[in-house]
Amino acid sequence: MTILSTDNLSKSFGVNLLFENITFGISEGDKTALVAPNGTGKSTLLKILAGRETADTGKVMVQNGIRVAFLAQEPELDDTKTIREYIASGDFELVQIIQEYERAAEAQAEDFNPMTQKAFEKASAAMEAANAWDYEQRMEQILDILNITDLDQPISTLSGGERKRVALAFVLIDNPDLLILDEPTNHLDLDMIEWLESYLIQANITLLMVTHDRYFLDRVCDHIIEIDRGKLYHHNGNYQYYLEKRSERESLRQKEMHKAEQLYKKELEWMRRGPKARTSKSKSRIQSFHDVKDKVSNKTDDSELQLEAGMERMGKKILELENISKRYDETVILDDFSYSFKRGERIGIIGKNGVGKSTFLKILTGEVAADSGEVDTGETIVFGHYQQKGIEVDESMRVIDVLKEIASVIELSDGTQISASQFLEHFMFTPEMQYTPVEKLSGGEKRRLGLMMTLIKNPNFLILDEPTNDLDLDTLQVLEDFLLNFSGCLIVVSHDRFFMDKLVDHYFAFEGDGEIRDHHGTYSEYREMKAKEEAEKKRERQAQKSKKSKSNDQNRQSSTTNKLTFAERKEFKKLEKEVASLEEEVELLEEEMNQPEMDYKEREELTARYMQLKDEVDEKTIRWLELAEKEG
Numbered sequence: 001m002t003i004l005s006t007d008n009l010s011k012s013f014g015v016n017l018l019f020e021n022i023t024f025g026i027s028e029g030d031k032t033a034l035v036a037p038n039g040t041g042k043s044t045l046l047k048i049l050a051g052r053e054t055a056d057t058g059k060v061m062v063q064n065g066i067r068v069a070f071l072a073q074e075p076e077l078d079d080t081k082t083i084r085e086y087i088a089s090g091d092f093e094l095v096q097i098i099q100e101y102e103r104a105a106e107a108q109a110e111d112f113n114p115m116t117q118k119a120f121e122k123a124s125a126a127m128e129a130a131n132a133w134d135y136e137q138r139m140e141q142i143l144d145i146l147n148i149t150d151l152d153q154p155i156s157t158l159s160g161g162e163r164k165r166v167a168l169a170f171v172l173i174d175n176p177d178l179l180i181l182d183e184p185t186n187h188l189d190l191d192m193i194e195w196l197e198s199y200l201i202q203a204n205i206t207l208l209m210v211t212h213d214r215y216f217l218d219r220v221c222d223h224i225i226e227i228d229r230g231k232l233y234h235h236n237g238n239y240q241y242y243l244e245k246r247s248e249r250e251s252l253r254q255k256e257m258h259k260a261e262q263l264y265k266k267e268l269e270w271m272r273r274g275p276k277a278r279t280s281k282s283k284s285r286i287q288s289f290h291d292v293k294d295k296v297s298n299k300t301d302d303s304e305l306q307l308e309a310g311m312e313r314m315g316k317k318i319l320e321l322e323n324i325s326k327r328y329d330e331t332v333i334l335d336d337f338s339y340s341f342k343r344g345e346r347i348g349i350i351g352k353n354g355v356g357k358s359t360f361l362k363i364l365t366g367e368v369a370a371d372s373g374e375v376d377t378g379e380t381i382v383f384g385h386y387q388q389k390g391i392e393v394d395e396s397m398r399v400i401d402v403l404k405e406i407a408s409v410i411e412l413s414d415g416t417q418i419s420a421s422q423f424l425e426h427f428m429f430t431p432e433m434q435y436t437p438v439e440k441l442s443g444g445e446k447r448r449l450g451l452m453m454t455l456i457k458n459p460n461f462l463i464l465d466e467p468t469n470d471l472d473l474d475t476l477q478v479l480e481d482f483l484l485n486f487s488g489c490l491i492v493v494s495h496d497r498f499f500m501d502k503l504v505d506h507y508f509a510f511e512g513d514g515e516i517r518d519h520h521g522t523y524s525e526y527r528e529m530k531a532k533e534e535a536e537k538k539r540e541r542q543a544q545k546s547k548k549s550k551s552n553d554q555n556r557q558s559s560t561t562n563k564l565t566f567a568e569r570k571e572f573k574k575l576e577k578e579v580a581s582l583e584e585e586v587e588l589l590e591e592e593m594n595q596p597e598m599d600y601k602e603r604e605e606l607t608a609r610y611m612q613l614k615d616e617v618d619e620k621t622i623r624w625l626e627l628a629e630k631e632g
Contacts, residue, residue: 001027001028001063002025002026002027002028002063003026003027003028003062003063003066003177003178003206004025004026004049004060004061004062004063004066004068004178004208005023005024005025005026005060005061006022006023006024006025006049006058006059006060006061007023007058007059007061008021008022008023008057008058008059009021009022009023009045009048009055009057009058009059009060010022010055010056010057010058011041011044011045011048011053011055011056012056016440018040018041018044018045019040019041019045019227019230020230021057021058022045022058022227022232023058023232024225024232024234026178026206026208027206028177028206029204029206030206030207030222030223031200031206031207031220031221031222031223032207032208032209032221032222032223032224032225033208033209033210033211033217033220033221033223033224033225033239034046034208034209034210034224034225034227035210035224035225035226035227035242035472035473036226036227036228036472037428037472037474037475038428038442038444038445038448038470038471038472038475039433039441039442039444039445040227042182042210042227042472043072043073043182043210043442043443046070046072046180046182046208046210047070047072048060049068049180049208050068050070050180051068052070052072062178065177066177066178067174067176067177067178068176068177068178068179068180069170069171069174069176069178069179069180070171070180070181070182071167071168071171071179071180071181071182071184072167072182073182073183073186073210073443073470074160074164074443075163075164075166075167077155077158077163077166077167078155079154079155079156080155080156081154081155082151082152082153082154082155083148083150083151083152083153083155083158083166084151084152086155086166086170087139087143087151087166087169087170087173093130094130094132094135097123097126097127097130097132098127098132098135100123100126101123101124101126101127101132103123104116104119104120104122104123104124105120105123105569105570107119107120108120133573133574133577134577135173135175137574137577137578138172138173138175139173142169142172142173143169145191145192145195146165146166146168146169146188146192147165147192147353147354148162148165148166148169160187161187161353164186164187164188165187165188165192168181168184168188168196172199175205176205177205177206178205178206178207178208179205179206179207179208179209180208180209181207181208181209181210181211182209182210183210183211183212183469183470184196184209184211185211185213185216185495186469186470187353188353188495189351189352189353189495190350190352190495190497190523191352192353193213193216193495194527196216197215197216197219197220200220201219201220207220207221209221212468212469212470212471212472212473212476212496213468213495213496213497213498214239214473214476214496214498214499215496215497215498217238217239218238218239218240219238221238221239222236222237222238223235223236223237224237224238224239224241224242226242226246228246233245233246233249313380313460314343314378314380314381314460314488314489315378315379315380316378317376317378317379318340318341318342318343318345318378318381318461318489319340319341319364319375319376319377319378319381319461319489320339320340320341320374320375320376321337321338321339321340321364321373321374321375321376322338322373322374322375322376323336323337323338323372323373323374324336324337324338324363324370324372324373324374324375325337325370325371325372325373325514326356326359326360326363326368326370326371327371327514328359331354331356332513332514333355333356333359333360333514334356334360334363334370334373334514334516335513335514335515336373336514337373337514337516338373341489342489343489344487344488344489345489345490345505346489346490346491346492346503346504346505347490347491347492347504347505347506347507347508348491348492348493348494348500348503348504348506348507348508348523349361349491349492349493349507349508349510350493350500350507350508350509350510350523350526351509351510351511351512352510352512355510355511355512356510357465357493357510358387358388358465358493360508360510361385361463361465361491361493363375364383364463364491365383365385365463367385380460381460381461382457382458382459382460382461383459383461383462383463384454384455384457384458384459384461384462384463385454385463385465386450386451386454386462386463386464386465386467387465388465388466388469390446390447390450391438391446391447391449391450391453393438394438395437395438395439396437396438396439397437397438398434398435398436398437398438399424399429399433399434399435399436399437399438399441399449400420400421400424400434400435402438402449402453403420403423403424403449403452403453403456404420406453406456406457407420407456407457408420410423410456410458411458420456421434423452423456424452426478427448427451427452427475427478427479428448428474428475428478429445429448429449429452433445442470443470444470444471444472444475447467447469447470447471448471448475451464451467451479455482459488460488460489461488461489461491462483462486462488462489462490462491463491464490464491464492464493464494465493466493466494466495467479467492467494468494468495468496468499476496476499480499480502480503483503484502484503490503490504492504497523497524500523501522501523501524505520506518506519506520506521507519507521507523507526509526528608531608531612535611535612535615538615538619539615542618542619542622545622546622568627568630571623571627572624572627572628575620575623575624575627576624578620579617579620579621579624582613582616582617582620583617585613586610586613586614586617589606589609589610589613590610592606593606593607593610
């Protein structure tokens, strides 16, 4: 069933046409990605579908009763509210039921009597009738995963990344029928991204999103809508399938263009013949000539200019860190860290938000001083540092002038030179865009310009802090190709796992409390190693907890009629549902794993998930039994 459809949508900003006569539908249960170059109006289109903007022409139709939630690329939140108040403004009736239950439970815990007991029973029945236990459980899980802990914090005090995470929590908790997400992985660390990936795969929800994260897109989406040269293409498959189909289409287009060029040459020669020949020309053939001419004139040059920037030759000493330590209050960033960088080394940096990845980069370049230790930089090292905050320029300036202020020409490694305009064109700034004021650029185009401003300086030690945010997939491919040809040192911080695995040789994994692990292998291999370590620690904790629980059970004496506390009663209720849900998922996985045609990689992923679920079932069952025994 189609739950959302569009009919001939068009949108322009001034003379800039974003899209024209777009018609498509979203079917119930589809998980769809929208793919298009920066500046073609992806974010605007999502806002129109969500009812936040209006189209110039056409209409959007949503099935009756369908609840739509929208996450903007830059969310607009109510600065007069706290996080708690903002979250509570979602499903008002359901939130009221939960709040009434919490008040009744707290009153019963403070003064247990027939009146408070009756109020608590009434509130519990309301929770059961509204299925609010699941809502509360989902809310706690989502807030915890997204590291939203202080619910009384005013929204006005949040950073850009925190605002994005609060807005994401809000739309997920609301549990809509259709979820529209614009770059949902921006400002999330890798643990959060992997959780969100798993959540969206398992959720019974219809999804439409824009994302540049190719691993995320490939695993979550089963349908891709592509806008290319003003035309709409549907791909019923994941990202890899889309790439194959686009490649086939481009190959066919090139063949058609080659035929058109050959035909144009023949018809042009015919048109140029003398007046006598021209008198017998048919009108249809003349019209055909002009059609072919228009087609050839609209040819786009998809050939790639292979750029390898010239740079300062590196000496023997690159960059050496000796016993570096850094902390902010109680947060330890580095603890007696030493490392000697090698020529041409390519390092990826991973870790949760807040562990100090950006601070570490600034220590390397001297922007931030270490508390102790020494940073020794080679005399020939020229840093290029692209930072998360993006560019700071006069936005009334034209794109080409911004770049020319840094350099008018760029020298390549073979000694040849290209102009600033050619460099911009390589990174998909058309001649028309180059003479556009910066303020007219989209968010992704501004970030792309910021990258150009870093790369044009010809550094030999390149540091990129989240360079992939808001970039479209075509730009990412161009950037990857450029960086693969870069012969200097490269350090990248990114939540884009595909981007990192393609470019780096090894990872610095910031694991917290100043601990940095040097991992030689892919990101997926690092996650597998960490999962095994966590599973082992969990088994040890379970064994200790079970032993302690048995000892406590033998000595526990209950002095009240209600043996479970308020918090334990809530936990007991949740565990019943959680264990049943997990056991159901285990059964489904067992069925999937018994399929003989499954490939090795998929079976390995399912096995890892199966072992994780079995551990969770064991842990929660033990706790449920403890509470059941206490309840009597």
